[in-house]
Amino acid sequence: MKSLSExxxxxxRASRASGFDWGIAEEVGKNTKMLEMLGLPxxxxxxxxxxxxxxxxxxxxxxxxxxNPKKKLEYCPIVTGxxxxxxxxxxENLNEIKFKNIAYPILFLPFISRASEVIGRKIxxxxxxxxxxxxxxxxxxxxxxxxxITTVGNDVIVRFIENSDSFHxxxxxxxxxxxxxxxxxxxxxxKQSGAGAxxxxxx
Amino acid sequence: xxxxxxSPNIVMKLSKLGSFHQSKLSFLRxxxxxxKDWNYKRDLFDLDELGYGTAVYxxxxxxxxxxxxxxxxxxxxxxxxxxxxxxxxxxxxxLHDGVPKKQDIERxxxxxxKQEVGRLSCKELTLSRANKSVRxxxxxxxxxxxxxxxxxxxxxxxxxxxxxxAVYGSGKFGLADRFRIKDRExxxxxxxxxxxxxxxxxxxxxxxxxxxxxxxNPKKAVSLDPEICRNLGIxxxxxxxxAPFIVNHPTLLNNWVLARETALKEIREIKxxxxxxxxxxKEYLKKSIKNITSWNTESTYQQKKNKFxxxxxxxxxxxxxxxxxxxxxxxxxxxxxxxxxxxxDECIEYIVSxxxxxxxxxxxxxxxxxxxxEERYFNxxxxxxxxxxxxxxxxxxxxxxxxxxxxxxxxxxxxFISKNKEEPRLADRFEEKGSELEQPLAIARDINRxxxxxxxxxxxxxxxxxxxxNNHLRHVVRRAFIVEKFPYSEIQDxxxxxSIVPIDMLRLKLSFFGALKFDPxxxxxxxxxxxxxxxxxxxxxxxxxxxxxN
Numbered sequence: 001m002k003s004l005s006e007x008x009x010x011x012x013r014a015s016r017a018s019g020f021d022w023g024i025a026e027e028v029g030k031n032t033k034m035l036e037m038l039g040l041p042x043x044x045x046x047x048x049x050x051x052x053x054x055x056x057x058x059x060x061x062x063x064x065x066x067x068n069p070k071k072k073l074e075y076c077p078i079v080t081g082x083x084x085x086x087x088x089x090x091x092e093n094l095n096e097i098k099f100k101n102i103a104y105p106i107l108f109l110p111f112i113s114r115a116s117e118v119i120g121r122k123i124x125x126x127x128x129x130x131x132x133x134x135x136x137x138x139x140x141x142x143x144x145x146x147x148x149i150t151t152v153g154n155d156v157i158v159r160f161i162e163n164s165d166s167f168h169x170x171x172x173x174x175x176x177x178x179x180x181x182x183x184x185x186x187x188x189x190x191k192q193s194g195a196g197a198x199x200x201x202x203x
Numbered sequence: 204x205x206x207x208x209x210s211p212n213i214v215m216k217l218s219k220l221g222s223f224h225q226s227k228l229s230f231l232r233x234x235x236x237x238x239k240d241w242n243y244k245r246d247l248f249d250l251d252e253l254g255y256g257t258a259v260y261x262x263x264x265x266x267x268x269x270x271x272x273x274x275x276x277x278x279x280x281x282x283x284x285x286x287x288x289x290x291x292x293x294x295x296x297x298l299h300d301g302v303p304k305k306q307d308i309e310r311x312x313x314x315x316x317k318q319e320v321g322r323l324s325c326k327e328l329t330l331s332r333a334n335k336s337v338r339x340x341x342x343x344x345x346x347x348x349x350x351x352x353x354x355x356x357x358x359x360x361x362x363x364x365x366x367x368x369a370v371y372g373s374g375k376f377g378l379a380d381r382f383r384i385k386d387r388e389x390x391x392x393x394x395x396x397x398x399x400x401x402x403x404x405x406x407x408x409x410x411x412x413x414x415x416x417x418x419x420n421p422k423k424a425v426s427l428d429p430e431i432c433r434n435l436g437i438x439x440x441x442x443x444x445x446a447p448f449i450v451n452h453p454t455l456l457n458n459w460v461l462a463r464e465t466a467l468k469e470i471r472e473i474k475x476x477x478x479x480x481x482x483x484x485k486e487y488l489k490k491s492i493k494n495i496t497s498w499n500t501e502s503t504y505q506q507k508k509n510k511f512x513x514x515x516x517x518x519x520x521x522x523x524x525x526x527x528x529x530x531x532x533x534x535x536x537x538x539x540x541x542x543x544x545x546x547x548d549e550c551i552e553y554i555v556s557x558x559x560x561x562x563x564x565x566x567x568x569x570x571x572x573x574x575x576x577e578e579r580y581f582n583x584x585x586x587x588x589x590x591x592x593x594x595x596x597x598x599x600x601x602x603x604x605x606x607x608x609x610x611x612x613x614x615x616x617x618x619f620i621s622k623n624k625e626e627p628r629l630a631d632r633f634e635e636k637g638s639e640l641e642q643p644l645a646i647a648r649d650i651n652r653x654x655x656x657x658x659x660x661x662x663x664x665x666x667x668x669x670x671x672x673n674n675h676l677r678h679v680v681r682r683a684f685i686v687e688k689f690p691y692s693e694i695q696d697x698x699x700x701x702s703i704v705p706i707d708m709l710r711l712k713l714s715f716f717g718a719l720k721f722d723p724x725x726x727x728x729x730x731x732x733x734x735x736x737x738x739x740x741x742x743x744x745x746x747x748x749x750x751x752x753n
Contacts, residue, residue, distance in 0.1 A: 005374025022643040023677020086667040184619035184637030
């Protein structure tokens with residue numbers, strides 16, 4: 001199983017390799033780690049999005065408005081998320097903000113969760129028919145949010161889940177391969193000056 | 204009298220950080236202190252007559268158990284390499300959380316010897332490998348099997364039987380993420396589990412050498428004298444992999460240095476020094492000199508530093524004996540001011556470490572503050588203004604802003620991750636390929652770029668608006684707001700300049716580990732020794748924190 005630290009690092013490097021600035025890549029690393037920690041498919045979506053980005057363009061929104069209408073291109077979930085997070089203190093004065101066509105919206109979710117922590121307010125996010133309640137960066141997912149009283153639970157089942165990745169090894173390998181595009185091939189002189197170099201190690 | 208903390212503009216210069224020495228705050232010392240009353244046990248020792256096989260050692264207290272699992276394998280002489288590109292080692296180790304089951308040991312037998320290409324699980328906490336100092340190991344086996352103790356001078360000149368070439372933790376290669384275990388009180392100090400691994404490996408090296416000698420000559424062999432064992436540590440070869448760590452963990456770096464600076468400040472503020480404390484300071488200072496006179500290095504850079512250190516220390520001891528009276532008020536402050544006037548950085552920082560020795564009550568509470576919840580400070584306060592950010596840069600990066608990055612010499616190098624081993628490396632920007640894939644470690648340069656970008660903007664404009672057009676500077680905007688809260692979080696030097704000495708960055712980190720005898724092998728890697736002189740696990744119950752000077 002991949003550790004959250006590996007998920008953070010690989011997502012960050014892959015984001016940089018996909019063309020994002022380092023500062024944004026850092027945000028994506030933390031976000032993907034958070035999604036995976038909560039059992040949401042961060043790596044799956046990120047990997048797919050970065051594959052698609054190689055051949056398709058996305059709308060990069062800078063200023064978020066109350067209504068963000070459909071554009072020719074779908075909104076990039078990362079640029080939209082960063083802008084939302086940065087501008088949330090202004091945006092919280094609006095009751096509701098609407099977006100049309102955000103690509104891979106699960107990648108947008110952690111930005112909203114963090115924004116909830118920044119302003120100290122719960123935020124509800126609805127992606128088509130799925131509702132999320134984002135609770136000061138402790139995300140709780142429910143597809144049947146209600147504020148009524150539930151008087152009885154007829155069948156209550158608690159299940160302990162084995163720790164396992166939420167993605168296939170092939171998806172990890174693809175994202176990892178992309179992250180490797182931030183690596184540089186060492187030349188011989190560099191290899192010769194690394195730790196342990198330049199002496200006999202049988203001393 | 205109130206003493207100010209030393210300015211980050213002075214303390215955080217690389218030449219200063221590269222002069223730090225071990226102290227009471229060092230992680231290997233605080234680890235031993237924490238685990239001194241845990242139950243140590245050798246649970247399994249299944250080695251063949253040549254010393255190859257499996258061993259398990261544990262520390263236990265109440266319901267908590269940490270187990271070191273060791274795999275010792277035969278290694279061809281041609282395969283023995285301390286370099287990070289090696290793929291085989293004399294022994295490989297992992298620290299397991301709890302008591303390993305048979306299935307765990309079998310699983311780990313397949314993975315641990317492979318190191319970076321193996322996969323660990325969240326039940327494993329740290330991972331390492333080590334190579335024998337063949338010359339010393341074979342000499343010890345030969346001597347013991349003949350019923351004699353080994354040549355002490357040879358052992359002293361090297362200082363260890365094995366040296367590790369990497370110690371990994373915190374989620375690497377599938378190891379447990381730190382968040383899973385961070386609330387355990389016994390590991391509140393940083394790198395505690397890495398220290399435990401190295402400490403238990405040290406014991407394994409003694410047990411293995413005794414075992415091999417015994418099997419070589421069962422009738423005649425003797426065991427290595429515990430006093431000799433105590434004076435052996437574990438060597439370590441360390442390269443650039445460690446350097447970016449201190450740039451990538453700014454709040455952690457701050458907390459380490461702040462602990463040291465706070466201790467110094469509080470000691471300087473003591474009005475009347477008790478005799479027992481001044482005696483202890485003087486006693487340890489004199490005893491500690493042997494750690495310098497037995498410090499062997501072929502590095503002219505380090506030899507020069509050691510020479511000045513010894514000269515300065517001798518002058519200081521003369522001053523202390525002839526001209527100084529501890530009955531004067533604020534004696535340690537006077538000592539510090541004398542040092543600033545009369546000594547170099549190596550000596551100043553050496554004495555700063557020594558000053559902490561009598562003051563457990565000052566140092567101990569600081570140790571618990573040396574970890575960091577780094578993600579709490581990750582979000583950028585985008586409602587702050589351009590004027591706020593500019594002020595931070597002008598106050599916190601004064602020296603950095605003076606560097607002229609239009610000169611090639613100030614842009615000479617770039618940090619990258621090597622494709623071969625996924626390790627950080629430094630290369631010449633104007634001679635090597637790959638600078639377009641530079642890691643975000645050129646903080647001084649990027650802070651300069653940020654400052655220039657801010658100069659042309661309206662002061663009242665907010666950071667969210669700035670970032671709309673300037674996300675290429677986002678990483679340093681984040682850092683600037685961190686350094687505002689954590690003044691010791693940033694190296695106040697150019698980490699890509701022509702004159703950078705990367706081993707200064709390693710020395711800083713290793714001094715906090717508690718390493719002794721820094722032995723630079725180039726400007727990019729060095730050897731050190733850890734736990735030399737430390738009590739053996741069986742002796743921990745009678746732990747004496749001054750072991751490092753005995």
